[in-house]
Amino acid sequence: MKLSRGTAPLSVDERTRLVDLARQSHAVITRYQDVGGAYPASPTFSAYRGFAWLRDGSFTAEGISRYGDVGSANRFHDWSARVLTARRSEVDSLVAARAGGELPPVDRMLPTRFTFTGENGSDPWWDFQTDGYGMWLWSAVTHAHRHGVDVARWLPGFEVAVDYLLTSWDRPCYDWWEEHVEHRHVSTLGAVRGGLVAVADLLDPGRRGAALAVADEIRALVLTDGVLDGHLTKWLGSSTVDGSLPSCVVPFGLVDGDLAEGTLAAVAASLDVDGGVHRFTDDVFYGGGQWLLLSALLGWNLAARGDLDGALRHLRWIAAQADTSGQMPEQVPHHLLHPGSRDEWIARWGTVASPLLWSHGMYLILADELGLLEDPT
Incomplete structure (x- = not known):
């Protein structure tokens, strides 16, 4: 021990x-895990009930994976991959807009929380947060390596998350606490980098190169302006x-x-x-x-x-x-x-x-x- x-x-x-x-x-x-795989943030709290966050769920899944409950963690990652894969066209549109010199408004960006069936919430929320997408990449890859899980089932979701992060990582957004959308938060940047580095070897050469390049940019930016x-x-x-x-x-290894x-x-x-x-x-x-x-x-x-x-x-x-x-x-x-x-x-x-x-x-x-x-x- x-x-x-x-x-x-x-x-x-x-x-x-x-x-x-x-x-x-x-x-x-x-x-409290939903039958579809989502981990609710809290089953009883008024503002959280009925919703799942990638951020909360990714760390929850890491704890469950360490406990040895491979099935429960797999169901969460299956759910996450389904939710993101279903948003392929949304992300393609965001990528195209950014490539064309447009900065999509915050309300066009992907949400931070989802219903258990993968929909957006119907009430206003502080939704533009990129940290959870990086956290999910790290959590899923870490779990797969620990237990020998074949990640092919999650690769389409990985690609959506990576493309979304590559087109949005440098934008100000809400932090872990859903505050200060006007800033670029160091913990958010660390989570994004951690996810991109974790998943890089599973990606096609084009995405891999872009992911590692952004990871280097993030570290340089933080060392310059975040210290x-x-x-x-x-x-x-x-x-x-x-x-x-x-x-x-720990766990994202930014510094x-x-x-x-x-x-x-x-x-x-x-x-x-x-x-x-x-x-x-x-x-x-x-x-x-x-x-x-x-x-x-x-x-x-x-x-x-x-x-x-x-x-x-x-x-x-x-x-x-x-x-x-x-x-x-x-x-x-x-x-x-x-x-x-x-x-x-x-x-x-x-x-x-x-x-x-x-x-x-x-x-x-x-x-x-x-x-x-x-x-x-």
């Missing part, structure tokens, strides 16, 4: 509890950090070395309180609480660097936020950044989303990094 390397051993009771919570997380995710004081920044030209930035290190270390340190110093990680300092959504999935993301990075004690600190914090039935929320209000704004969101959308499947998926990822998906006996 990985925790034996320079780390105080867990008690039998604590290890059993953490392993049991992984089993419960798998059960929550698979219980300050030795760390990545929230968006190009910003001076602040964001809790999503560790993804640019490494001193810049990676500086980014993780800056996020921890600005946003980590007692093991729970905030999104960003100006966050007013439900008062700006601590997000379980971001705690797992930072812990994942620490584990990858060999800081198993630090990673375990985050896993323990996440486990402590689960309710008595093992369900995990999106965020918790222990250290609100802007408590005065919490009530307005409760009035608007109800209580915080719980369960959030992305939280459960990230718990599985971090538990796997720490060797806690095995049988506890």
Whole structure:
């Protein structure tokens, strides 16, 4: 078990509890997975119910894949590939418009969330977000490599996602949190690059060359305009950090070395309180609480660097936020950044989303990094 390397051993009771919570997380995710393969963001939360995001689903599928449930992950990737393949003509139109010197308006771009049958939502949303398309490429390819899955069934969807990213990666769009459409966000660029690099070897020569060229452009752009004081920044030209930035290190590999270390340190110093990680300092959504999935993301990075004690600190914090039935929320209000704004969101959308499947998926990822998906006996 990985925790034996320079780390105080867990008690039998604590290890059993953490392993049991992984089993419960798998059960929550698979219980709510739609028959068509989509993972709902949250089955009960008013604003998320009935919709699936590529972003949430890609990380959820990674956790499920690590757990060893190949069938569930395959069904999600089958669903994603179907949804994107059905939009082949839309993407062809966007590619043609861009090639002709036209910049298609935001409302023509592909959505960030879909109904379980693959349609757009009927209500207005902050839809133009490219990160999920890169995340899905990374997640599907990673899953296929791990379990020896034949990716031919997903290749038409891969090609649609790649063509869409090649024609839109350099445009400002909404970030992971569906805010600030006027900026180019470093975490978004990292996810796009990560997906293009992951899928490149599966593409025809023309797409492969274009994908790798854009990947190089993204890295050069971020190193020029997305770095300050030795760390990545929230968006190009910003001076602040964001809790999503560790993804640019692990899993997407945008940066490494001193810049990676500086980014993780800056996020921890600005946003980590007692093991729970905030999104960003100006966050007013439900008062700006601590997000379980971001705690797992930072812990994942620490584990990858060999800081198993630090990673375990985050896993323990996440486990402590689960309710008595093992369900995990999106965020918790222990250290609100802007408590005065919490009530307005409760009035608007109800209580915080719980369960959030992305939280459960990230718990599985971090538990796997720490060797806690095995049988506890």
